[in-house]
Amino acid sequence: MDHLTKLEELLDQANTDIKNGLYDEATNKLENIISIDPNFGKAYNHMGYLYEVKFKDYEKGETLYKLCLEKTPMYPSVYYNYAILLSTLGKYDELKELLDQAMNIPGITKSTIYNEYAIMYEQQGKLDEAIEHYRKAGLNTLDKGVLDRAKTSIERCKSKKELF
Incomplete structure (x- = not known):
């Protein structure tokens, strides 16, 4: 199994953990992915989601979404998640900028x-x-x-x- 396939598989497992309410297990898997490959942007999106939605740590969530955007700007999911966070925080200037960017992402x-x-x-x-x-x-x-x-x-x- 190649490197990327292994990371995608771990990400799938983390997703399943999130769906099943196993947030600590999901966090561990995501941190493991990032330690294997710090440029695997999707993991930052999922971590951002956990910090925002499950742990209510909006600042940490925002930092993680920004890291995902930096490393994987073509990943549609981060735009949806980060948009909701910015909306929640009332950061409308940043939100408009993000949405303008999102309109040009293939698959959005x-x-x-x-x-x-x-x-x-x-x-x-x-x-x-x-x-x-x-x-x-x-x-x-x-x-x-x-x-x-x-x-x-x-x-x-x-x-x-x-x-x-």
């Missing part, structure tokens, strides 16, 4: 990125921009659930506009 789900733009604009009270991006999210999906969520979000923004 554009409807998801449009939805993240929309959430960002809605949180900032820029409701027209939010509606426009929810519309783009809806138009760029084949998933009925995503489409329904986009329509619901547009209705919510229209209701908010009535409050002004």
